[in-house]
Amino acid sequence: MQEFKYDVAFSFLKEDEPFAFQLNQLLKDRYETFVYFRKQDQVVGKDGEQEFAETFGKDSRVVVVLFRNSWGKTTWTRIEETAIRNRAYVEGYDFTIFIPMDKDPSLPRWLPRPQIWFDLNRYGLQGAVTVVEARIRQAGGQNRPESVQDQATRLKDQLALKEKRDSFFGSSARFGEAKQAFEEVKGSLNLTAGAISNTHTGLSIKIEQGIDSLTFKLLGFTLSVYYENAIRDDRLHHPRLYTRFSEIDRDQFKHQRQFNVLQTYEFDFDVDLSGENGWRETSRARRFFTSASLADFAFKNLLEIVSAFIAKTTP
Numbered sequence: 001m002q003e004f005k006y007d008v009a010f011s012f013l014k015e016d017e018p019f020a021f022q023l024n025q026l027l028k029d030r031y032e033t034f035v036y037f038r039k040q041d042q043v044v045g046k047d048g049e050q051e052f053a054e055t056f057g058k059d060s061r062v063v064v065v066l067f068r069n070s071w072g073k074t075t076w077t078r079i080e081e082t083a084i085r086n087r088a089y090v091e092g093y094d095f096t097i098f099i100p101m102d103k104d105p106s107l108p109r110w111l112p113r114p115q116i117w118f119d120l121n122r123y124g125l126q127g128a129v130t131v132v133e134a135r136i137r138q139a140g141g142q143n144r145p146e147s148v149q150d151q152a153t154r155l156k157d158q159l160a161l162k163e164k165r166d167s168f169f170g171s172s173a174r175f176g177e178a179k180q181a182f183e184e185v186k187g188s189l190n191l192t193a194g195a196i197s198n199t200h201t202g203l204s205i206k207i208e209q210g211i212d213s214l215t216f217k218l219l220g221f222t223l224s225v226y227y228e229n230a231i232r233d234d235r236l237h238h239p240r241l242y243t244r245f246s247e248i249d250r251d252q253f254k255h256q257r258q259f260n261v262l263q264t265y266e267f268d269f270d271v272d273l274s275g276e277n278g279w280r281e282t283s284r285a286r287r288f289f290t291s292a293s294l295a296d297f298a299f300k301n302l303l304e305i306v307s308a309f310i311a312k313t314t315p
Contacts, residue, residue: 007031007141008132009060011080015293016066016101018272019125022288023064026129029154030143031136034060036076049079057083061139064097064132067117069106085110097135099128101287102300124284168271175229177277178239178269181291182227185241185279186214188295189225196299216302221309222246222259223302239269241279243298245305262305267294 008031012020024035034055056063056079063084065071072081084096098107098117107117118131133143168174193205193216208215213226224244246259270280272288279294281287289297 002140004061004141005032005059006034006055006061007136008062008064009034009055010064010066011056011071011077011084012066013068013071013074013077015289015296016068018276018278018288018290018293019101020066022125022272023128023132026125027132029150031133031141032144052076052079053083055083056080057087060095061141062095062097062132062135064099067098067100067107068102072108081108095139097132102304120287122284124286165271168277174269175239178229179227181269181277181279182212182239182241184291185225185295188292189214189216189298192295192299216299217248218302219306219310220248221262221302221306222248223298225298240282241267241269241294243267243294243301245301247305247309263301 010020020035024033027033071077099120100106118128193207196203197205206217216223227241229239243265245263246261248259266282267279268282271277278288278290
């Protein structure tokens, strides 16, 4: 039986770091994990390229890829992709688990079609943990019995997180923090819209500003982002953010323009397992976004919607 340095290694883009962190937190007490946080643009000490190539090419029993179309195009995910494909050339792809991170799942074109991938939108974080554990065991891995010290450390982490979350949800200050985070989302969206309009001819984005809302219009489609403090039973509960994607009705004979809603996402202001504030998707997937990554997620969705429409209507 081959010996492995790690039971599981995670490959992901920076925007999916919060989800990778959560997966790792739920597995690291029982398995040897490799996950590289917060320094995706640099490696200190060892030769980063060699270390990453060996980790994903031979040292990990199972490799989990949090996949987006831009995965494999950054410096480190390109190294990881090459190592995975070289290993698969000899072993096949049974050592991999691909988790598409977009709502409309997509996979690399080079991945064999029968290859199983995980439906995050349907099964969520806990389902992902179950699948990863099962694949580790199938590959000969065994969960590590917890020592008393392991249990004590885990309990300490749980208590610290509970204290953080109790303090967070019990404080009225979070509404101010949520409003500030929403302003950060707006700022990131405006910067992205300006960059697209200034560098790509024909992609002029119109912006409509509101007090707690922002709307972007591009080629007959809109992205609306708005914020509210949800009031239920006359009590203030969760600060919530929405992103809504719509198509403007193209019937020129109508007196009023109609908007056909295509997709809507809801996010609660929340704190992740690392203690970082951000936005938690209310759907079953429960994906967590920082303000910057949420803005990126929203604009990518808008561009994908417009691109799909153009492809459909092009002879």
